Amino acid sequence: MSYLNIKNVSKSFGSKEVLSNINLDIQQGELVCFLGPSGCGKTTLLRIIAGLEQQNSGTLTQAGHDISSLPAIDRDYGIVFQSYALFPNLTVSKNIAFALKSLKLAKSEQKKRIEELLELVGLADHKNKHPNQLSGGQQQRVALARALALNPGLLLLDEPLSALDAKVRQFLRGEIKKLQQRLGVTTIMVTHDQEEALAMADRIVVMNHGCIEQVGTPEDIYQRPISKFVADFIGSINFFDNDQFAIRPEHISLSLSASEKSRAVEVAAVEYLGSFTRFTVKDEHGLYTVDIDSNEASAMAHANTLHMHWLNEHVLNMQGAA
C-alpha cells in the first residue's frame, strides 16, 4: 500500500479550476517532484496535501489514515518554503527550538536534539547566529532542519532552491537528496526546474493545466514522454513529419561531408554553450535544433551547409500522443 494516496482530488478558485481529478500514489521513502510550468497547479496540490488549502472534492490518505478533512495542524508533515520563512528575530537554534516545543522535551534533551539536527545539515557552528547573518544556502538548510525537527512522516519542499544562485543550488540539491535518502523520509518537492527534477527525483509528476500529464522515473519521462507537452517541457526536442515523430537535439549528428543516410541542411544559427554547441539548421520541412559536443563543433562553426543524420532508434514515435 502506498504511503500517500491522492484520489480524485479537484480544486477550483472561484470559477477557475486549478486541479482536476488528480490521482496519485506516493510510496514510503521516495522523493517525488511535482514539475510543471507556473500555474499548472503543482503548488496548490502540495498545499492541499499540507492542509493549507482545502480540496473541493476527492480524498487523501496518509499512512493508512484518511486526512482529507484534517486541519493542517493535525497532519504529519514538515515544510520548507521558497522564502524559508525563518524567524528573523530568533537565532538558528531558537528557530529549531520553536518547532520542538510541542514535544515538551527537557532542556538538555532539546539542546541535544537541536545539535543533532544542525549536525545533520552541516551547520553546527552557526547555531547562535541570526538568519540574516547566514547565506541563502545556509538559511535554506536551517529551514530544512526545522522542517525535520518533529521527525515528520512527510517532508514538503515548495520550490526550496529557486531563490539561490546556480552554484549553491546545484550543491544543495545533492545535499538534500543525500539527506533524504539517509533519513528515508517520504518527500514531495515542487519545482519548475526540469533539471532539478531530473537530478533529484525518484519519480517525477509532470503537471499541466491542473492535470497530471505523466508520472515516471526521470529516464521514463525523458526517454519515453507520453505527450507532446512532456516531450517539449523536459529538455529540448524537435518534432517532424507533422509532429508524429520527435528527436532530442543530442541525438542528431552533423558532419561537413555527406554520407549515405544524411541529408543536407542549411545552418541558420550557431550558439556556443560551453561543453556543447547548439546549431539551428534548416531543411525544406523546417528548423531543427542540434547539440554537438563543442570539440567536434568548432570545425563546423563557420560552415553554411552541413549534413544531418540520426539513428532511427532515437526517434520518438509521438503518434497517438496527446
Place this chain on the structure above:
Amino acid sequence: MTSISIAQPSNSKAAQRKRLTIKWTGIAALVTLAALAIFVLLPLVEVVSRALADKDGNFVGISNFITYFQSPSLVNSLFNTLSIGLMVTFFVVTLAFSYAYALTHTRMPFKGFFRALAMLPIFAPSLLPAIALVYLFGNQGILKEWLFGASIYGPIGIVIGMTFWIFPHAFMIIYTALQQNDGRLYEAATSCKAGFWHTFYSVTLSNARYGLLSAVFVSFTLAVTDFGVAKVIGGQYDVLATDIYKQVIGQQNFAMGSVVGVVLLLPALFSFAADRWVQKKQQSTLNAKSTPFTPEKSWLTSGVALATTSLITITLLTIVGMAVYASFIKFWPYNLSFSLNNYQFDLMDGGGWESYFNSLKMATLTAMIGTVFIFVTAWLNERCQTNAIMRQAVDFLSMIPMAVPGMVLGLAYIFFFNQPNNPLNFMYGTLLILAVSSIAHFYTVCHLSFKTAFKQIDKEFDQVALSVNRSRWDMLVKLYIPLSMPAISSVFLYLFVNAMTTVSAVVFLYASDTALASVAVLNMDDAGDIAPAAAMATLIMVTCLAAKAVHWLIFDVLIIGRQTWRTAGA
C-alpha cells in the same frame, strides 16, 4: 534511520489545543468587531438620527436641514469653512513641498536638524499657534503693524494658525513621496538631455503626484475639521466646527448641533474618499530594483534650499517661541519682567493643575489601551480571520474615524453614552470615556500602521507554525510583537501626543473633575486669561517633547536597539 529517532509527537493533544486556539481567536475577533461597532459606528448613527429629530426626539425628516440652509449665518459658516480649507491647503502644500523638496533633492546642510524641526507643531495643541498669533499680531501684538490695519482675529489668523499646525502632516506625506524617487529615472532624464524644469515636471512631480494629492486631501480635512485655531483667533468669523460648539454648549440645541455635524461630515467624507482612491493608485510606483537618488552638488540650489527652509523654520520657531515667551511674562505688554505667575493654574478658572495631571493620565491610558487593542484587532483581522466579510467589516470600521471630525465624534459620544438606558452609561464623565474617544478619534492611522507592518511579515511563517503544532498565541508573542516593535512604538507615541493635544472630541466629554489641559487652555483663553492659556499650551508641548525623548530612550534604545538581529550580518 540515523540519529533522527525521537518518537512521533502525540498529535492529538496538540490538535485539541489548536482547536481551542482557533476558537479563542474567533471569539476575540468577534469581540473586537463588536467593540468597534459600539465605539465607532453606533454613536455616529445616533448623531444622524438626532439630526433627523426635533428637540423632543420625534422624527422630523430633513426639516432640520431645511431650517439650517434657510439660516444665512449658518450657511455662511459652511462657505467660510470651505474657503478656509482651500486657502490653508494651498499654503500648507506649497510650503511643505518646498521644504520637503529642499531636504530630498538638494545637498543643503543640516538636513536632520531641519527635518526634526518641521515636526515641532505636531507636539503642540492647535490652540498654541492661535495664542501666539494673538501676541504677535493681536490688539497689543508686537508685530501688529505688519498687517497694515487688518485684523488677525478672523480668516487671516485662522489661515496662519492652521498652516502652522497642519504643516508637519503635509510635510511628512510629501517628504515620503519625494524620497521614494528612483535614481535611474534621473539618470535616464539626463541621458535624454532633459532640462531642469522638464525633469522636475516629468520625473519629480510625476513620481510624487499621489503623495501631493494625498497631502492636499489630508490638509483640507484637517483644516475644515479643526476647532482649536478657529475658536481662539476666529473672532466673529464662524466656521462649522465652532458652530457645532456654539449650538451644543452655548444654545443646548442638540438637534441643530447634529445637523451642523452631519454637514461637516460631508467635506470630510469627500476628502477621505478621495484620499483612499489616491492611496490605492499609489501602490505600484516603486519596486525592489529602484536605486536611491543622489542630487547633484550645486552651491546655488543648496543656498536657495537652505534659505527657504531656514525662513520656514524661523517662522515656526517664532510662533512657538512667542507662546513660550509670553507664558513667562508678568503682565503683557506693560510689565515684561520674567515670572512664573502664569503657571499658577490653580489660581485661575479652567481646571488648574489637576487638568494637567488628568491629561497625563488620560494620554497614558489612551496610548496603553489603544496600542494593545488596535494591535490585537489588526493582528486578528489580518492573520487569524478566515471570514472575508468579517475582515472587511473590521477594515471598514477602522477607516471610519479618519473621516469623522473630532467635534462630530465628541457629539456622538455624548448622545450615545449619556443615555440612561445605555449599559455603558457608567463611562460617562470618566477619564475612561475621554481615553476611549481619543482612541476612536485617532484609530485609523494606527490601524493602517499595523496593517502595513503585518504585510511585511510573510504568511508562510504562520504555515510553518501550523506544521510544527505551534499556536497563534505563540506566533503573536514570538514573532508578531518583536517584528512589529517599530510600529508599536510609533503608534504608542502617536496616541499619547494626540491625546495630550486634542481639544475637539474631548471638549464635549469632560466633567468638572476630568477637565483636561487642552480644554483648560481653551477655557482660560475664553475667560481672557490668555497668558495662563499660553503657559498651559507650552506645558503640553514640553510634555509631548519630553514624552518623545522618553519614548526614544525606551523603544529605540532599550527595545529596538537591543533587537540586534535587525542590524546583524548582511
